[in-house]
Amino acid sequence: MSSRPFRRGAMQISEVANDLIDPVLAKRAGINTMLLGAWDEIAGSxxxxxxxxxKIAWPRRASEMAGEGGGYQxxxxxxxxxxxxxxxxxxxxxxxxxRINEFFGFPAIRQVRIVQKPVSPPTKRRWAPRPLTGEAARHLDDLVQGIEGDALKAALKRxxxxxxGKQGSTRR
Structure with missing residues (x-):
């Protein structure tokens, strides 16, 4: 699994995860978790x-297909x-x-291909209930009146x- 020598004691979970994920990423996308982890620094703010x-697409060399050694591209x-x-x-x-080639320490990339697509997960819209009015609002105020902590009181009111509010208009 890992090329690191066996050692006794605890291992960081990231080491174990990287050892499991890197071969899959390398086979499917040609990249490793170190590149993904350092992307913020490489890409800049x-x-x-x-x-x-x-992914990284590595060129297939004619010498590779013929079964010969061949140079790196x-x-x-x-x-x-x-x-x-x-x-x-x-x-x-x-x-x-x-920057990418400096990260790898050798000329690993010759070209960048940019595809337009969403990168960050879509933000979920938070549902905000309508404020209570009348009897329901007074009842809720009475319920939380004895609570001392302001943060706890605000959370309980929410x-x-x-x-x-979900019980319908019977309490409003």
């Missing part, structure tokens, strides 16, 4: 939140980028390739508003 590396990194920021990222390709 301008593109860290709107882009992510997806850099690959093409596919990067997912959100919307119009992809245009700005394309203008920074040269610098980005340089919960009470949601619960009493």
């Amino acid at each position: 301008a593109f860290a939140d709107c882009s992510r590396p997806e 850099p690959g093409v990194l596919t990067i997912a980028c959100e919307g119009s920021r992809a245009l700005f990222l394309s203008h920074q390709q040269g610098e980005l390739i340089q 919960l009470g508003t949601a619960v009493l």
